[in-house]
Amino acid sequence: MRDAYYSPLAVQTAVDLANTLRPVKGEDALETVEQLRVFLDEHPAAEPPSSAANQGTGPRHLTPADLAEVRALRETVREVLERADTDADATAALINAGLRRSRAIPVLRHEDDRWWTEVTSDTDRCAAHLAATTLSALASVIATLGPARLGVCAGPTCRATFVDLSRNGSKQYCTRTCAHRASVAAYRSRRSPR
Numbered sequence: 677m678r679d680a681y682y683s684p685l686a687v688q689t690a691v692d693l694a695n696t697l698r699p700v701k702g703e704d705a706l707e708t709v710e711q712l713r714v715f716l717d718e719h720p721a722a723e724p725p726s727s728a729a730n731q732g733t734g735p736r737h738l739t740p741a742d743l744a745e746v747r748a749l750r751e752t753v754r755e756v757l758e759r760a761d762t763d764a765d766a767t768a769a770l771i772n773a774g775l776r777r778s779r780a781i782p783v784l785r786h787e788d789d790r791w792w793t794e795v796t797s798d799t800d801r802c803a804a805h806l807a808a809t810t811l812s813a814l815a816s817v818i819a820t821l822g823p824a825r826l827g828v829c830a831g832p833t834c835r836a837t838f839v840d841l842s843r844n845g846s847k848q849y850c851t852r853t854c855a856h857r858a859s860v861a862a863y864r865s866r867r868s869p870r
Contacts, residue, residue, distance in 0.1 A: 746802065
């Protein structure tokens with residue numbers, strides 16, 4: 677399936693969801709329902725197309741159960757990003773199981789003389805739609821560019837995840853900041869007297 681379509685916004689939503697947990701620093705940006713609401717506000721690709729929040733009819737109603745489901749999804753998305761390059765078959769199984777749990781369904785879309793399939797959920801549950809969006813985006817990246825495009829930052833004090841959508845596929849760090857830190861550390865290591 678070399679012509680798979682992935683939405684860069686959905687891919688970024690997957691990465692951002694995984695990175696709400698910073699295991700090295702012991703930080704978690706999804707501890708409360710309000711933090712979940714902020715995450716969803718910042719990631720419109722995570723919302724069901726028919727949600728009240730997208731139609732301007734009022735704030736979405738989120739519960740502690742929604743938060744628990746999204747946190748469980750985050751574990752799955754993070755595991756997909758961490759394992760894709762080393763165990764593609766297990767990663768595919770994780771994605772497929774997550775899509776089944778979310779009751780994901782493909783929907784054919786047409787816009788600006790372009791056709792594509794979008795995966796959504798047949799339920800309005802926040803976590804189900806988020807799972808369909810993020811896991812299908814990661815699946816499309818794997819199908820289009822290969823599993824090596826999903827990864828974890830090579831920075832020694834960072835465990836942030838990333839998806840490399842670049843042409844050459846050589847990304848090793850989550851951000852330029854981490855790449856710069858590694859470069860400076862390598863330079864200092866070479867320059868220090870032994």
